[in-house]
Amino acid sequence: MKALQVDLGARSYPIYVGAGLLGEARWLVPYLAGRQVLIISNDVVAPLYLERARAALEGLAVDTLVLPDGEVYKTLETLERVFDALLEHRHGRDTTLVALGGGVVGDLAGFAAATYQRGVAFIQMPTTLLAQVDSSVGGKTGVNHPLGKNMIGAFHQPRCVVADTDTLRTLDDRQLRAGLAEVIKYGLIRDRQFLDWIEANLARILERDTEALAYAIEQSCRNKAEVVAGDERESGSRALLNLGHTFGHAIETGVGYGEWLHGEAVAAGTCMAADLSQRLGWLSVRDLQRITHLMGRAGLPIGPPPGLGPERFLELMAVDKKVKAGRLRLVLLRRLGEAVVTGDFDPALLRRTLEAA
C-alpha cells in the first residue's frame, strides 16, 4: 500500500493506493463524520464491489443508492435522487457520502456532499483508472448541463481517497485506455521523466501488470496532489491540469454525453492542443508525432470525430470555464513536460488546427 497526502491545511487528506483496500475498515472508518453513511455507486460497479465496501462498514447505519451508469446521468435530475435518498433515510449533517465508482459517481456524489445541508463529509473509492489517477483527487465536483460539461459544481475536498487497484481487473479495455489519457497528461504538462517511463512501460500497463499500474497511479496522484496543493481553487496553475480539456469538453458536448468517454475526448483534445503548440513553434514536429504516436499506441483517438466542424467547435469552446473577459484561453505545451495557460495566440492558427483535425 502506498500513502500520499494532499496538503491543504485543515482540509488535507490522504490517498491510499494498493491491492485489496476496498474491504478493509481501516481506510474508511477513521474518516467518517458520524455513524450514518450513504454509499453511492452505479449498476455496473455495485454488483461487483458494493457488498465488499459495505462489509467494511459493519455496525454503522449504512444506506446505499445505485445509479444508472454513464456520463449521460451526470445531471441535476440524478443529483435530486441522491437528496431524495438522504432525506428519506433522514441523514443528518454528520452523515458521510461514499462514492464507489468512476468519475461520474465521484463527481456527482461529491457535489451532493458539497450541497446537502450546505456541506457534509465524503470519501472517494474510485474504481476506474481515470477516477483513480485524476477525478477522485482535488475536490472538483459537479454535474453537466446540456450546454456545457461540469458547468454546475463546487470545490469540496474528500476526507480520504481509497484507490483499490484490484478493481481495475474488471475494468473493460476501453475504460482502461481512457484513463491512460490522463496519466499521459501528467507527463506532458509537468513530468518529463514520468513521460519517458510511460513510453517505455506502456505495454506492461496495457497488459495490466499490477506493479506498472500501481506505479502509474501513484505518480499521477503525486503530480495531481502537488498541483492541487499549490492552487486549490484554480486561480492559476491548477488550470494546467486541463490540457486537452477545452477541446475535449467541446467534443463531449458536441457528440452528446456518453458517446465518447471523457478520457477519449481528452486524448483527442491533447493531440489538438499539441498541434496548435507546434504551429506556434513551441513543439517540434517530432514532439508532436511523439505525442500522437503514444496516444495511438494506447488505443486512444488522436483527433475529433468527423462532422464537428471548426464553427461548431469554436461555439462549443466559447462556454469553457477558462474564458476570461470574453477571450478563449487554452492550455498549450511550451515544450514536452511544460504547459502554459494562454489566450495569447493567433486565432487563425487555432482555426487551422480545427480545420486540420
Place this chain on the structure above:
Amino acid sequence: MKALQVDLGARSYPIYVGAGLLGEARWLVPYLAGRQVLIISNDVVAPLYLERARAALEGLAVDTLVLPDGEVYKTLETLERVFDALLEHRHGRDTTLVALGGGVVGDLAGFAAATYQRGVAFIQMPTTLLAQVDSSVGGKTGVNHPLGKNMIGAFHQPRCVVADTDTLRTLDDRQLRAGLAEVIKYGLIRDRQFLDWIEANLARILERDTEALAYAIEQSCRNKAEVVAGDERESGSRALLNLGHTFGHAIETGVGYGEWLHGEAVAAGTCMAADLSQRLGWLSVRDLQRITHLMGRAGLPIGPPPGLGPERFLELMAVDKKVKAGRLRLVLLRRLGEAVVTGDFDPALLRRTLEAA
C-alpha cells in the same frame, strides 16, 4: 446611508442601508467581478425596480431573469432556469449575479452563484424587510426539497449587500410583519436593549416611519454581522440565529411551502421555543407573555396552524439540520436576550409544548 461591515477576512464585505441606493452605480459597480451581469428578480419586484437597478449598470453586459414569485419556486427546477440563462447568454466565470428581491430570490441566486462554474461573484439587493434584516447577510444560500426546507445549499458570501429602504414602501403589510419576526429575534437572542427599543417603537415601524425602519434594519444587520463573523459556517454560535426556525421549518414544510410566509412560521416557532423555555424554568410566565404579546402586536401568529399534531411535528422536526447523532437540538431562551442551542431537555416537555400549541 449607513455602512456596516461583515468581517470575514478575505471574504469581508459591506452592507449599505439607506434610501435611494438602488439606482446608484457606486454601491454596485466596484463589486462586480467583470463586465457581465445577470440580474435575477421575480415578477412582483421586477416591474417596480428592475429598470432602476439596470440603469445603475449602464455600459455593462447586463442580462435579466425574472422568476415567478414565491417560496414554492425555491427549487432545483427553478435553479436550472438560472443555469440555462447563464449558459444561453454565455456568462463566463467572471460574471456577477445580482439578486434583486426577497429571501427566495436571494437564496436561489446565491446558490446559483455558489455553483455556476464552481462559484462566481454575487451581490444582494434585498427588497423585503425579511431579506434586508436577515437572509441577504451571512452567505447562506440554497433551495428547498419537498422533504425539508433549505436542505440543499452552500455557504457563499456576497460581494456586498445594498438595502434600499425605499423599496419597503411598496412592500405589503403581511410581508413587512413577517420581516419583523426576524427583527424581534435579534432582540430575544442577544440584544435586550434592542428588544426594549422594538417594544417601545413597534407602532412607528408598523406605520413605516423611515427613521424607525432604518434603525431596525441597521441594528438587525449589526447583530447578524457580529454573529456571522464569529462563526461563518455555523459550527457553533451561529445556530442561535435559528431561534424558532426548527419549529418554523416544520410548519412551512407541513402546511406546504408558500402557505405561510417564512417570518410567520418563525414567529409561531419563536413562541413555541419560548413556551418550552418557560416549561424548562428558564423564562418566567411574564417573559413568555411579553414575547407572545409583542408577536401579536406585530400582527404575527403566536402558534402553529390547527391540524399539525404533535406526531407530525416531531416527524418534520427530525430532518432539521441541527439534529446531531440522531438527537434533536433546539435553540431555546436561557433568559430574554440570551439564547442557547441544546439537545438537553426532557422530550416530555417538548411534547407538552406541541400539545398545548
